[in-house]
Amino acid sequence: MEKRPTILVTNDDGYLAKGLKRLANLMRQFGKVVVVSTEQVKSAQGHSMTINEPLRLRQFEKTDDFEMYVLNGCPVDCAKVGFQMILDEYPDLLVSGINHGSNASTNVIYSGTMAAVIEACMDGIPAIGFSVEDYAFDANFDHADKYILDITKKVLDEGLPKGVCLNVNFPKFSEGNPIKGVKICRQAKARWKEIFDHRKDPHGRDYFWIGGEFIVEDDGTDTDVYALKNNYASIVPTHYDWTAYDVMNKFKSFEK
Amino acid sequence: MEKRPTILVTNDDGYLAKGLKRLANLMRQFGKVVVVSTEQVKSAQGHSMTINEPLRLRQFEKTDDFEMYVLNGCPVDCAKVGFQMILDEYPDLLVSGINHGSNASTNVIYSGTMAAVIEACMDGIPAIGFSVEDYAFDANFDHADKYILDITKKVLDEGLPKGVCLNVNFPKFSEGNPIKGVKICRQAKARWKEIFDHRKDPHGRDYFWIGGEFIVEDDGTDTDVYALKNNYASIVPTHYDWTAYDVMNKFKSFEK
Numbered sequence: 403m404e405k406r407p408t409i410l411v412t413n414d415d416g417y418l419a420k421g422l423k424r425l426a427n428l429m430r431q432f433g434k435v436v437v438v439s440t441e442q443v444k445s446a447q448g449h450s451m452t453i454n455e456p457l458r459l460r461q462f463e464k465t466d467d468f469e470m471y472v473l474n475g476c477p478v479d480c481a482k483v484g485f486q487m488i489l490d491e492y493p494d495l496l497v498s499g500i501n502h503g504s505n506a507s508t509n510v511i512y513s514g515t516m517a518a519v520i521e522a523c524m525d526g527i528p529a530i531g532f533s534v535e536d537y538a539f540d541a542n543f544d545h546a547d548k549y550i551l552d553i554t555k556k557v558l559d560e561g562l563p564k565g566v567c568l569n570v571n572f573p574k575f576s577e578g579n580p581i582k583g584v585k586i587c588r589q590a591k592a593r594w595k596e597i598f599d600h601r602k603d604p605h606g607r608d609y610f611w612i613g614g615e616f617i618v619e620d621d622g623t624d625t626d627v628y629a630l631k632n633n634y635a636s637i638v639p640t641h642y643d644w645t646a647y648d649v650m651n652k653f654k655s656f657e658k
Numbered sequence: 659m660e661k662r663p664t665i666l667v668t669n670d671d672g673y674l675a676k677g678l679k680r681l682a683n684l685m686r687q688f689g690k691v692v693v694v695s696t697e698q699v700k701s702a703q704g705h706s707m708t709i710n711e712p713l714r715l716r717q718f719e720k721t722d723d724f725e726m727y728v729l730n731g732c733p734v735d736c737a738k739v740g741f742q743m744i745l746d747e748y749p750d751l752l753v754s755g756i757n758h759g760s761n762a763s764t765n766v767i768y769s770g771t772m773a774a775v776i777e778a779c780m781d782g783i784p785a786i787g788f789s790v791e792d793y794a795f796d797a798n799f800d801h802a803d804k805y806i807l808d809i810t811k812k813v814l815d816e817g818l819p820k821g822v823c824l825n826v827n828f829p830k831f832s833e834g835n836p837i838k839g840v841k842i843c844r845q846a847k848a849r850w851k852e853i854f855d856h857r858k859d860p861h862g863r864d865y866f867w868i869g870g871e872f873i874v875e876d877d878g879t880d881t882d883v884y885a886l887k888n889n890y891a892s893i894v895p896t897h898y899d900w901t902a903y904d905v906m907n908k909f910k911s912f913e914k
Contacts, residue, residue: 449704450702451868456867457866478867480850485852487866510900511898512707561851563902563908580796583913584910584914586912586913589899594781595742598743609713610714610743611709636859637909639902640901644766644845645895645897646822652819655812655844657840658839
């Protein structure tokens with residue numbers, strides 16, 4: 403009998419998140435599932451690692467085909483701890499999500515969900531991040547299930563090119579408006595314009611919160627933002643070599 | 659008289675770091691300097707933002723051509739706050755560093771230093787990260803000065819291509835071994851292999867620290883790691899479009 407794959411599941415919304423539980427349950431169709439979740443919400447923590455504080459790992463559940471652990475760290479820590487402390491060998495796949503909120507476009511840069519995926523990719527493990535454009539705690543993920551299963555099956559069967567992982571995003575659930583399909587996309591050009599909310603604490607001291615407005619500066623019809631807007635799921639093949647090869651020759655005059 | 663440029667200086671080693679002070683002082687040759695520093699050491703915090711805690715900003719110094727602020731956040735917060743709360747308009751340049759420790763190769767992915775640079779780049783501001791391969795609090799930066807001045811002047815004079823920033827690294831200072839020159843490089847393929855240090859706290863409970871060993875899996879002579887090893891400064895032109903364009907056609911079968 404063929405060995406069932408081991409799938410590591412993580413995300414950045416904390417261990418109580420609906421999306422995390424849903425993804426873990428979906429993955430049980432394919433093999434042994436090991437969940438390593440952040441204890442707290444760690445959204446927008448990018449590729450943060452916990453090196454200034456000690457880490458503690460708690461085991462929640464352990465059966466033959468399902469294990470769940472909670473770590474007081476970030477998604478990147480969860481991936482590292484999963485690979486090298488919990489499992490005896492690297493998993494066959496890492497999936498991160500289902501994230502409550504979009505990681506399309508330049509959101510990928512801030513994303514803890516995708517940081518865990520990129521960490522796996524650096525270790526040579528096939529990895530996929532799944533996110534839905536809905537920040538609500540009670541977000542509806544019904545429309546994403548079958549696409550998550552299809553994409554995961556394909557990656558388990560065929561693998562991924564070396565150094566490449568997938569950033570998969572779904573539009574927000576809309577009753578009577580099923581997703582039209584899946585598009586392979588490039589990351590749309592966009593940025594966050596900050597909005598600061600200034601307040602005074604009860605002691606009269608100033609503090610503020612960072613919020614922001616997402617500004618898309620890209621008219622392309624081949625982007626993830628465009629696909630989502632038109633009710634398609636988007637897949638951006640994503641890599642971690644950030645060298646800007648196309649302009650390297652412009653810098654020759656810097657050499658000496 | 660031509661307006662002198664405004665240069666925002668930040669980094670992730672905290673406001674007491676020698677490298678930050680050194681970079682700020684060097685930049686005073688070019689224009690008005692505004693330093694926005696993290697209060698604490700925020701190494702390996704990647705593109706982390708502070709959205710779960712309130713932020714507080716303190717002003718340390720303010721003269722006509724030099725201002726310094728300290729923020730209880732991450733380098734990305736420092737960039738955002740500098741651009742949109744402190745300055746009346748975007749600066750002409752953001753520089754981040756001088757970092758105590760290398761940001762070459764895949765270290766760029768974990769780097770707070772480079773996260774601030776990438777944040778600036780997303781806002782269309784020319785930006786450069788400077789790092790030296792020496793983690794010591796009292797690291798010697800003498801050998802880097804003239805290269806930092808040269809590279810900064812060139813970027814102030816000529817700008818940078820849209821969507822591209824620079825990741826500049828210097829080898830560790832070595833007496834009698836001046837840097838041989840500057841190489842334009844690609845980001846070397848490498849990864850961190852984790853080493854976990856398990857301990858018990860005074861209450862008998864388990865905790866652990868993440869450490870690691872950096873494993874370079876790249877024999878290329880065109881990489882930043884190779885340049886540094888051969889006592890050159892490395893410049894990697896870096897972008898924030900992580901789309902793996904070269905393999906996009908391999909994913910056509912995912913579309914539906």
